[in-house]
Amino acid sequence: MRRPVALRLHATLATAIVGIAVAVALPSPQASAAVGAATGYATQNGGTTGGAGGQTVRATTGTAIHAALCGRASSSTPIVIEVTGTINHGNTSKVSGSSCNTADGVIELKQISNVTIVGVGSGAVFDQLGIHIRDSRNIIIQNVTVRNVKKSGSPTSNGGDAIGMESTVRNVWVDHVTLEASGGESEGYDGLFDMKDDTQYVTLSYSILRNSGRGGLIGSSESDRSNGFVTFEHNLYENIDSRTPLLRGGVAHMFNNHYTGLRESGINSRAGARAKVENNYFRNSKDVLGTFYTNERGSWQVAGNIFDNVTWSATGNENYPAGPNPTSTTTVGIPYSYRLDGASCVPDIVRQTAGANTGLKVSNGSCSPQTPTPTTPAPTTPAPTTPPPTTTPPPSGGTNLSLASGAGADGSSKADGTSYGNVRDGNLGTYWSPAGSTGTVSIKWGSATTVSRVVIREPSGTSGSIGSWQLVNNDTGAVLASGSGAGQITFGATSLKKINFRINSSGGTPRVGEFETYAS
Structure with missing residues (x-):
């Protein structure tokens, strides 16, 4: 049985964490933190490896997560943070350091890179506490539950988003998470999975989004079209009003997702957006695909989907449903390889694999669950937020x-x-x-x-x-x-x-x- 040793934090952090549960370093990178590999658009632009090859630490409080980030040698030093227990406002405080930029009342991943946060043991629950990713790249979040994050009422966190990304974010893989609320905007909640202000190369896989007014968005307004290249695969959207997701500009790929109980609208492609929607199962829902609430229309490519008890509203001003017989209005080239399950088995395979604490099971491409082989990748250094200085070699033949x-x-x-x-x-x-x-x-x-x-x-x-x-x-x-x-x-x-x-x-x-x- 391995024995944890105290994480050596910078002296400037010591006083910030007195009296709290702190992160502890484990002797070597743990296989449990590196199960599987990124899929979809997160594999592009250099790939997404998170903290692979870096130190592995254990955290049981939000402050300990911040302390682990701040205790690194630099803001890009790889690190794997294994999280267990309940993270909430009472145990999440700001920690200061040269390698971090944290805040109270939110898990703040700001101006950093090469980080994995993974739930282990009996599970990790972020209770009324959101995860905020800003000006960062190469981030993995896996096997955690984030619930009941509010933007109004008490307590508030992360603008009401369970996981929110904004401002030059690149390469994020969110996998086997459960994101849930207990109502809509009138009850104080916002989106479960939001991306805005130049967020690109993101994959959401094998996850559950449920019981919310808003599933999520890509682009905060009709003019925020700098986002895109997002993959949604093998997710369950359940009991959602709308935004599964709302896509403004950019490109998204949705395959093998199960959508059930969408009350107002589903995939809302607008403002020039293009969505490839294939082999999904839509059940007991309304207006699951189209352009809604605007005249700035988007487009879609559809193939292999099943529409089970789906109702469609009439086309009208600011309302352009794709059904009742959805056909493609664009073509979308996908730059990565992927395996498609048949749409008919999607509800079953998603039920067995999606969400936190399901053993990180995935589909084998033939509608059967399997557990990925644990891996401990060799240290890698993906493109950092600020690349290391390199002198430009002068070409022959003259002065620049x-x-x-x-x-x-x-x-x-x-x-x-x-x-x-x-x-x-x-x-x-x-x-x-x-x-x-x-x-x-x-x-x-x-x-x-x-x-x-x-x-x-x-x-x-x-x-x-x-x-x-x-x-x-x-x-x-x-x-x-x-x-x-x-x-x-x-x-x-x-x-x-x-x-x-x-x-x-x-x-x-x-x-x-x-x-x-x-x-x-």
Whole structure:
């Protein structure tokens, strides 16, 4: 039997955790914290491995979870936090440290990366306490229950969301969780699973969402279209008013989910969103797919679904149900491999596998449950929130004019934490991203400068983030070159004061590490 030893916390944390149950370090990474692997869109953009390869600690309070985060060497040091017992307002306090940014009354995963939170033992329950993910990446949440989180009344937590993500979140896998409320907005509750303000590459799998007015959303308003690439598979949505989910912009993939007791509407694709909806089972519900409560319509691709006692309202202003005979209105390409259970067995396989404390069972792809083989992956370092500084190697054949005295940079927009100047600092550890999936970044000079070659470099740890582009002479509006992806661009020698790199498409949020310019 293993014996826990005290977690060595920084001295600055010691006084913050006196009198509480603290996290304890376990001698080595535990297999129980690394069962299975991410699926769906969480496998893209470098993948989602959480705290794999890092220290494993045990926590029985919310403060201990915060203390474990704050006790790391850095905000990106991998860690697996095994949680047991009930986490609530009474045992969740802010802890300070250089590797964390926590708060009272909420599990705060802010400005961090490479973290796994997994329920073990007799189970982990977050009671009236939400999990907030902000400005973070590579996060796994597995085998926990989050219940009765309120945005009004007492106590309140996380804006009423059981799990909420916002502001440049990347690569999150939420698996085998139970998210539940005890009513709708009028009773003080909000969404069970919300994503907004540039949240991408997320998978929700083998989970239960129930007894709530709102299942969840992707995008906080019709203009918040920077989110997407979300997979929902083998989940149970039960006794929900609407939003299973509400999708504003972006792409989502829903397969092998069981939806039952949806009272007002279900998958609400709107504001240009595209949803691939296949081999799901809809039962005893109303308006399970369509565009609702807006005239800004979305689209869907449907295949293999079963509609069992589903009713449909009439089409009208701000109401565009997909039924009674749903047909595809778009096509959605899926970049990852996946196995489909037949829709007829979905209620049964979801009943046996979904939710916390079900043994982390999954489908074998033939409608039978199986337990994944425990794994302890070797240490990995996914792309961090701020990549390590790397000096840009100079290409042969001239001086990079972007670094010349009097050169500058600007653009159309910039995501939080990025800067136009990062594309001309000679450092691939910094970068610029637009505030969405498209945008322009420019190099400019105080006087006319002759340019005939450009090199676009993605930052360290990134590849394939840039889709189609145009290189434009800002002085005249002339297109100098067009193409896709990063690399070297040559064109006829042109005298100009400002040159624009305009990104017209991307598979997510594109990143430009360096925008180099050369005379020859």
